[in-house]
Amino acid sequence: MRQGQGAPAARRLVENARTTCAVSWLTEARADVRGALAAWDRAELATVPVGRAWDVVRIRQRVGWRTIHRLRADGSPLGPVLHTATHVEVFVPAGAARSWQAPQTSALGPGDFVAAPDPAVIAPLTTRARTWIVAPAAPLVLTDPDALHAAYLAAYEVMKVVTRR
Numbered sequence: 001m002r003q004g005q006g007a008p009a010a011r012r013l014v015e016n017a018r019t020t021c022a023v024s025w026l027t028e029a030r031a032d033v034r035g036a037l038a039a040w041d042r043a044e045l046a047t048v049p050v051g052r053a054w055d056v057v058r059i060r061q062r063v064g065w066r067t068i069h070r071l072r073a074d075g076s077p078l079g080p081v082l083h084t085a086t087h088v089e090v091f092v093p094a095g096a097a098r099s100w101q102a103p104q105t106s107a108l109g110p111g112d113f114v115a116a117p118d119p120a121v122i123a124p125l126t127t128r129a130r131t132w133i134v135a136p137a138a139p140l141v142l143t144d145p146d147a148l149h150a151a152y153l154a155a156y157e158v159m160k161v162v163t164r165r
Contacts, residue, residue, distance in 0.1 A: 021138040022119050025080075028053035028140060040118035045128055051110030054079070054142055055097035057090045058106045059152060064088025066155035068133060071147060078134045079142035082114065085129040089114060091136075096145040102152050 019037070026033045029048050036046035050056050059067055064087060071078055082089040089108075092100075097109030108114065117127035119135040 021136065024138045025053070025119075025136040025140050036116075043118075043127055045115040045117055045130060047113050048116045050108045050112040050114055051094060051097070053140070054091045054094055055100075056082075056108040056112070056114055057092055057096070057100055057102075057145070057148060057152075058087045058108065059090065060104055061087055063104070063152070063155050063159045064090075066158060067148070067152045070151040070155055071143070074147070074151065076144060076147040076151070077141050079140065080136040081133040081143075082116065083123060083131050083133050088133065090143050090148055092145045092148060093142050100145065100149075102149060103156060105152065 022037070022040075023033055026036050026046075026048065029050075030052050031046070031048045036048065039046040061083075068078070068081060068088060068090075078090075080091040082091075095109075097107035100107035115128075115130060117130045117132065119132060119137075121127050121131050122135055123131045123133060125131060
């Protein structure tokens with residue numbers, strides 16, 4: 001084997017594993033898998049339905065980052081987390097949007113969509129100002145909405161104090 005010949009094979013294995021994972025979570029969401037993969041091949045965003053396999057909680061960016069840091073510090077399992085130009089979007093179990101209530105947040109459920117970059121687009125990489133803080137993985141783990149709510153409220157209170165100064 002010539003030097004460097006193993007690198008393309010290893011890269012193909014990683015790409016195949018990534019594609020398998022992406023197909024898995026797109027299928028769970030009942031998304032247009034071929035359309036999403038084609039969009040990602042063009043470095044575009046894919047439109048993925050919310051409310052079937054998961055819901056999404058949308059938090060303003062600054063407090064969203066504090067919320068994610070708090071969840072990590074608490075050792076809470078984190079599901080996919082998407083960073084946008086203005087928000088952090090946290091994937092939670094389907095049905096959680098119905099009961100989500102927290103100031104200055106919104107919840108996406110059935111009938112809503114997220115514009116998702118390829119799961120390989122992880123910060124600092126971006127596609128149209130979107131990147132994964134935590135990319136979807138197989139098996140799909142979702143953030144516990146109660147843990148998210150507690151972490152958010154704690155981060156929100158800190159931000160209220162910080163912005164008053």
